[in-house]
Amino acid sequence: MNTQKIGILTDSGTDVPAEYAREHGIRIVPLSIHFGDDAYEDGVISREVLFKRLESEMPKTSLPATEHITAAFEAFEREGCTHVFAITISGALSGTNGMIALMARDFPNLDIRVVDTKNIGIAAGFTVMRAVEMIADGVPADEIERILVRDLRETRVFFYVPTLEFLKRGGRIGKVAATIGIALGIRPIISCDEEGAYHTVAKPRGEGKALAAAVKIAADFAKGYVCRVAVAHANALETAQRVRDDLKKHLENVKTFFEGEISAALSVHSGPGLVGIAVERVAPTAE
Known part of the structure; x- marks a missing residue:
């Protein structure tokens, strides 16, 4: 019997649908968008405002705020998780994977597996969904990690x-x-x-x-x-x-x-x- 309790963390760039995330207890840390001094977290700025401003401005994006990542890991600890899969968009396109891997060292009580999907958008989100299914089936963390990496x-x-x-x-x-x-x-x-x-x-x-x-x-x-x-x-x-x-x-x-x-x-x-x-x-x- 698998006694591991496994949580999942991902970033908003994986486009995991919000309803799916709520249903399966997935924590999503948002990327941010900056138009000059105006900062918006992913999921807050409306598409209408975004595309209107893109007509005349070129914003920058930034990694998820460290406090969001810290809060997520702390929540996993409170919930009694033994393991966490942190599944991110491609490390070649974003520094999110590297930052989460670095911050994971501050949580020695959690066995955190950081997975670089080497993908973007919902294609990266599919790796999250694959992990959800294996956790539901009681697959141990080592096997989940092996399969996720093998099948990227x-x-x-x-x-x-x-x-x-x-x-x-x-x-x-x-x-x-x-x-x-x-x-x-x-x-x-x-x-x-x-x-x-x-x-x-x-x-x-x-x-x-x-x-x-x-x-x-x-x-x-x-x-x-x-x-x-x-x-x-x-x-x-x-x-x-x-x-x-x-x-x-x-x-x-x-x-x-x-x-x-x-x-x-x-x-x-x-x-x-x-x-x-x-x-x-x-x-x-x-x-």
Whole structure:
């Protein structure tokens, strides 16, 4: 019998739906957005205000406040947790993972496992959901950690942005910089590589071909597996709905399907218009 009591901490960049987090007792520490002297925690600033201000301002984002992380670990201690999984967005895209790993040393009474998903948005959130399921099944912490790390590349995100300008301004463009410019009509499909950095997986021309390419790449990745799938967007609901409808025509074995907006902090770096598809290959389909 597994006597471990395991908690989960994640950051708002994993886009774990708020309702899911409440239902499963997941603690989320918010990233922050700064427009000059105006600071907002992720989840507080409205999308309407965010995208209006993005038209004329370029904000900065910052890591979760240390007091939020400390408060979360203290709460896990009070609840009698023996172990905590701290599951974050890619360390190649954010310093959150490193900061939480450093702060975890101050809580020797907790066995804290810090997991770098090497992913972003709801694709990183799928790793959180995988951990939730294994905890519910009574899987020991060592085995949970082994499976999560082993299967990181079973989850991928493929996204389209109408311009690379926001990624460039925010310093998040990574290996996408080698892509021929948007001015030539190329609309790259971007994913995270083995190190968790952005890289280009396709270079179609025009929005229509780009969205169709994202659907095909995601469907090909999902083929032969039972999958968890999501379509996410940044102020691009109608486009995301078209992608969702097209994607569903190409998927056969979907365990769960999520859709929604990416967090405000992620939207700062993508800009409006992003549409992304996340796929987690949960298990091979039966022959």
